[in-house]
Amino acid sequence: MSMNTQGRPTAAGDVGESFRPKTFTGNRGLDMEEPLIFEFGSLETTGVDLDEDESAEFELGSFKRTAEIGLPGLAEPEAMRHYVRLSRNNYAIDSGLYPLGSCTMKHNPRLNEKMARLPGFADIHPLQPVSSVPGALELIDALAHWLMVSTNTSAVAMSPKAGAHGELCGMMAIKAAHTAAGRDPKIVLVPESAHGTNPATAALLGYKVVNIDAKDDGTVDLEALKKTIAEHEGNIAGIMLTNPNTCGLFEREVKQIADLIHKADAYFYCDGANFNAIVGKARPGDLGVDAMHINLHKTFSTPHGGGGPGSGPVVLSERLAPFAPLPFIRKTDKGLELVETEAATKDSEQPFGRMTAFHGQMGMYVRALSYMMSHGSDGLRQASEDAVLNANYVRVGLQDLMSLPFGERPCMHEVLFDDSFLKDTGVTTLDFAKAMIDEGYHPMTMYFPLVVHGAMLIEPTESESRAALDLFIATMRDLVMSAKRGETERFSGAPYLAPRRRLDETGAARKPVLKWTEPAPAEVTPAAAE
Amino acid sequence: MRYLPLNDTDRSDMLARVGVKSVDELFADIPEDVRMKGLLDLPKRASEMEVERKLTAMASKNTAAGSVPFFVGAGAYKHHVPATVDHLIQRSEFLTSYTPYQPEITQGTLQYLFEFQSQVARLTAMDVANASMYDGSTGTGEAVLMAHRVTKRNKAVLSGGLHPQYREVVEGLSNMAGDRVVSLPADPTGTEDILSQIDDETSCVVVQSPSFYGQLIDLKPIAEKAHQHKALLIAVFTEVVSLGLIEPPGTQGADIVVGEGQSIGNGLNFGGPYVGLFATRQQYVRQMPGRLCGETVDAEGKRGFVLTLSTREQHIRRDKATSNICTNSGLCCLAFTIHMSLLGQAGLTKLARINHGNAVKLKKLLAGVHGVEVLNSVYFNEFTIALPKVAEDVVEQLAERGILAGLPVSRLEPGNKDLANLLVVASTEVNTDEDRAAFADALKEVLA
Numbered sequence: 004m005s006m007n008t009q010g011r012p013t014a015a016g017d018v019g020e021s022f023r024p025k026t027f028t029g030n031r032g033l034d035m036e037e038p039l040i041f042e043f044g045s046l047e048t049t050g051v052d053l054d055e056d057e058s059a060e061f062e063l064g065s066f067k068r069t070a071e072i073g074l075p076g077l078a079e080p081e082a083m084r085h086y087v088r089l090s091r092n093n094y095a096i097d098s099g100l101y102p103l104g105s106c107t108m109k110h111n112p113r114l115n116e117k118m119a120r121l122p123g124f125a126d127i128h129p130l131q132p133v134s135s136v137p138g139a140l141e142l143i144d145a146l147a148h149w150l151m152v153s154t155n156t157s158a159v160a161m162s163p164k165a166g167a168h169g170e171l172c173g174m175m176a177i178k179a180a181h182t183a184a185g186r187d188p189k190i191v192l193v194p195e196s197a198h199g200t201n202p203a204t205a206a207l208l209g210y211k212v213v214n215i216d217a218k219d220d221g222t223v224d225l226e227a228l229k230k231t232i233a234e235h236e237g238n239i240a241g242i243m244l245t246n247p248n249t250c251g252l253f254e255r256e257v258k259q260i261a262d263l264i265h266k267a268d269a270y271f272y273c274d275g276a277n278f279n280a281i282v283g284k285a286r287p288g289d290l291g292v293d294a295m296h297i298n299l300h301k302t303f304s305t306p307h308g309g310g311g312p313g314s315g316p317v318v319l320s321e322r323l324a325p326f327a328p329l330p331f332i333r334k335t336d337k338g339l340e341l342v343e344t345e346a347a348t349k350d351s352e353q354p355f356g357r358m359t360a361f362h363g364q365m366g367m368y369v370r371a372l373s374y375m376m377s378h379g380s381d382g383l384r385q386a387s388e389d390a391v392l393n394a395n396y397v398r399v400g401l402q403d404l405m406s407l408p409f410g411e412r413p414c415m416h417e418v419l420f421d422d423s424f425l426k427d428t429g430v431t432t433l434d435f436a437k438a439m440i441d442e443g444y445h446p447m448t449m450y451f452p453l454v455v456h457g458a459m460l461i462e463p464t465e466s467e468s469r470a471a472l473d474l475f476i477a478t479m480r481d482l483v484m485s486a487k488r489g490e491t492e493r494f495s496g497a498p499y500l501a502p503r504r505r506l507d508e509t510g511a512a513r514k515p516v517l518k519w520t521e522p523a524p525a526e527v528t529p530a531a532a533e
Numbered sequence: 534m535r536y537l538p539l540n541d542t543d544r545s546d547m548l549a550r551v552g553v554k555s556v557d558e559l560f561a562d563i564p565e566d567v568r569m570k571g572l573l574d575l576p577k578r579a580s581e582m583e584v585e586r587k588l589t590a591m592a593s594k595n596t597a598a599g600s601v602p603f604f605v606g607a608g609a610y611k612h613h614v615p616a617t618v619d620h621l622i623q624r625s626e627f628l629t630s631y632t633p634y635q636p637e638i639t640q641g642t643l644q645y646l647f648e649f650q651s652q653v654a655r656l657t658a659m660d661v662a663n664a665s666m667y668d669g670s671t672g673t674g675e676a677v678l679m680a681h682r683v684t685k686r687n688k689a690v691l692s693g694g695l696h697p698q699y700r701e702v703v704e705g706l707s708n709m710a711g712d713r714v715v716s717l718p719a720d721p722t723g724t725e726d727i728l729s730q731i732d733d734e735t736s737c738v739v740v741q742s743p744s745f746y747g748q749l750i751d752l753k754p755i756a757e758k759a760h761q762h763k764a765l766l767i768a769v770f771t772e773v774v775s776l777g778l779i780e781p782p783g784t785q786g787a788d789i790v791v792g793e794g795q796s797i798g799n800g801l802n803f804g805g806p807y808v809g810l811f812a813t814r815q816q817y818v819r820q821m822p823g824r825l826c827g828e829t830v831d832a833e834g835k836r837g838f839v840l841t842l843s844t845r846e847q848h849i850r851r852d853k854a855t856s857n858i859c860t861n862s863g864l865c866c867l868a869f870t871i872h873m874s875l876l877g878q879a880g881l882t883k884l885a886r887i888n889h890g891n892a893v894k895l896k897k898l899l900a901g902v903h904g905v906e907v908l909n910s911v912y913f914n915e916f917t918i919a920l921p922k923v924a925e926d927v928v929e930q931l932a933e934r935g936i937l938a939g940l941p942v943s944r945l946e947p948g949n950k951d952l953a954n955l956l957v958v959a960s961t962e963v964n965t966d967e968d969r970a971a972f973a974d975a976l977k978e979v980l981a
Contacts, residue, residue, distance in 0.1 A: 059890025076877015123592025129804030138594030308864030356705025361804025
């Protein structure tokens with residue numbers, strides 16, 4: 004061991020690697036245990052200085068609150084430390100590869116954050132005079148243009164607040180179009196591989212969901228579709244199809260599907276969750292799509308933020324364009340007009356209603372436009388190509404050891420494995436995913452789509468370097484070999500090295516504790532009371 | 534392209550490894566005739582500097598609320614947000630994380646969601662709150678659908694004091710879902726007869742307090758009548774700061790409480806993203822829409838948090854789900870919960886008192902302007918005035934004088950002559966005495 008002049012050891016030396024002290028605090032070095040604000044904040048404390056005019060009068064009548072609210076306050080340094088410590092218990096794209104299939108966890112450029120915080124975007128009120136926000140209309144119109152050109156569509160409903168809200172908007176436009184044509188079909192076709200939001204959306208609007216079968220290769224079975232359409236002739240409102248689908252495959256027969264649907268007087272709703280694979284490579288409008296939501300928080304990189312906020316503008320074909328909901332922007336000779344009410348519409352405009360108060364997710368629009376402008380037409384295409392290349396690179400790196408349910412064919416931006424490679428190992432998809440956590444990775448999407456057993460859906464995105472993919476592939480191979488060697492302990496109890504071990508989700512659901520409550524005071528024993 | 538780590542050497546090596554000659558082979562499943570040969574008809578890539586220049590030019594055409602005396606409310610409010618909030622929500626670990634599907638490595642998100650739910654439950658005096666909705670308006674739509682599930686009835690009664698755009702969201706969703714909606718006429722003064730609308734077919738009655746027009750509404754008699762008929766009271770608010778000072782909907786008998794949480798932690802953002810607050814009574818928890826975070830323990834017995842009761846949700850229940858909602862407003866709830874933790878009860882009640890005090894001062898000033906009539910007797914930080922002229926014109930003239938004065942009701946309710954002269958004005962903690970005096974003086978000029 005080397006020493007400095009004060010005799011203090013400077014090398015780590017042999018200090019007993021395997022010894023893990025049981026600490027007084029429960030902390031493990033930088034890994035901190037953090038209580039709830041209710042357990043250390045105080046009702047007297049506030050971290051916000053406010054100047055109050057004590058002479059102010061009240062005109063509240065009998066409405067004044069009398070009971071305590073019971074909200075603890077924190078001084079600024081306490082709040083800073085609390086939330087910084089909490090943040091350190093989170094995995095994030097910025098800290099590692101996040102191959103969550105169908106979620107498109109790509110890099111979130113900070114330029115976009117900076118742009119969204121310009122006071123001219125962040126500090127404008129949705130109902131201040133329209134004459135005082137021409138730049139806001141210009142921005143929304145510009146983003147709408149980029150979205151329509153990318154998809155070759157005629158209109159875009161900007162206001163939906165997230166992907167599922169966009170689905171709802173698209174399906175409401177379809178329902179409105181049928182109503183306007185004097186029709187009232189009752190059925191929506193949804194393949195089993197669809198996101199859960201698709202059948203939930205259709206059901207919300209009173210539609211009956213009819214499943215359509217897949218072929219052995221995971222794509223829609225055209226013959227089965229024909230039969231289903233014939234069986235329900237005249238009663239089909241539309242189809243909800245994800246393309247590329249959730250198995251990571253492009254539906255080769257998408258145009259035939261669209262033709263069949265259109266011949267049946269129905270509409271083609273495309274779930275745009277996987278648009279990231281094909282931006283600049285194919286335009287949904289050319290594929291016969293009538294409506295498609297675009298998850299700005301996936302394809303166009305607005306941050307996922309731990310589960311939102313999202314944004315789900317819906318592009319619409321010419322046939323559906325008149326039914327786009329309020330509000331929308333109309334281009335005239337005099338410039339851009341904001342149409343907010345039914346009364347302001349023209350005969351050709353038949354909005355089905357309104358999805359939300361105000362104008363949608365402006366903060367997300369700014370970020371998405373900043374992202375799209377940065378990439379440009381060439382960069383957007385390159386991003387799609389890299390996303391697809393990266394997914395295929397992962398596929399060929401793993402396909403000899405893991406199992407591809409639909410054979411060794413190219414995938415789009417995500418690659419789907421099933422769990423047959425784990426047969427007889429005693430390791431499940433869940434165990435495998437949890438062991439990835441110990442290796443410093445966020446697991447892939449698991450058990451989705453439902454069409455393959457023990458699904459593992461890996462989407463590396465274009466944001467990963469070759470070196471990052473090589474390490475990921477090598478890690479996955481090591482895990483697979485380990486499972487096949489019967490080293491089940493590495494999996495069955497994983498994760499061992501995360502801030503928490505596996506959590507009891509069954510217990511959480513059986514007796515839900517959904518908020519903090521004051522613990523009952525400890526019983527005072529006579530001895531302690533003395 | 535600065536966001537793409539692969540270089541051309543990587544690409545050709547990787548294509549060789551994949552076993553294809555060109556990247557286009559990977560796109561061979563796209564039918565030849567629709568596969569794009571050239572580029573999209575859009576500008577090519579742009580440097581950070583160039584994007585910044587273009588977007589800044591657009592932003593500078595807008596009048597920022599903070600740059601003028603500002604009195605617009607009506608569902609979104611200009612408040613001061615502490616600098617700490619925006620710093621913390623930009624932590625990579627919060628900003629670039631996904632929905633916490635893997636709880637072992639997302640305890641940060643889960644714990645703040647649990648704190649958020651606890652704060653919202655206390656603020657509203659309700660049993661349980663969810664981990665947020667998109668915003669107040671969509672939350673109100675979801676509440677009406679939930680009332681339908683709970684009561685197995687489908688007639689919703691909407692108060693004339695409900696924000697007109699909230700009403701439109703509810704009507705649109707309910708009509709499409711096959712429910713009936715009875716919307717009462719605009720009610721600026723809180724004097725409508727809503728009780729007579731409640732009957733044995735009613736699933737819910739939706740009342741906003743403070744109302745869209747600013748009036749505080751006594752929810753207790755409405756709750757009583759609703760409960761007599763086994764209907765639910767859905768209480769709505771758009772200004773969450775009001776709960777620091779006025780009696781919460783939970784103690785007034787509300788069964789579902791929906792609110793807009795933007796005022797705490799979140800900027801105006803031209804209407805979004807915002808954060809919907811949603812709370813209810815324990816017995817209805819399994820009919821709630823949206824994500825719920827619950828407490829549990831891990832394999833070593835340590836406390837931890839997970840998303841729970843997900844058998845209500847679309848990814849498990851598909852077409853039987855309580856809602857199709859998936860994404861919520863994660864980062865906006867974080868902003869809310871940080872700001873609320875900084876305020877605490879002490880700060881929130883003070884903030885609420887300042888807001889109310891400022892509105893009282895503004896009311897006195899405006900009531901002194903010749904021809905102006907104030908319509909509300911009890912209000913929080915917002916109220917409605919009747920002008921002797923069309924409000925929309927007055928607002929434009931005030932804007933020319935550099936004052937953003939409020940919302941002319943006719944912008945949202947066109948074609949109703951009774952409402953043409955009404956202006957909804959708000960005064961929060963950001964307004965100074967000078968701002969209010971400037972508003973009153975300019976109004977005098979415009980009305981002269």
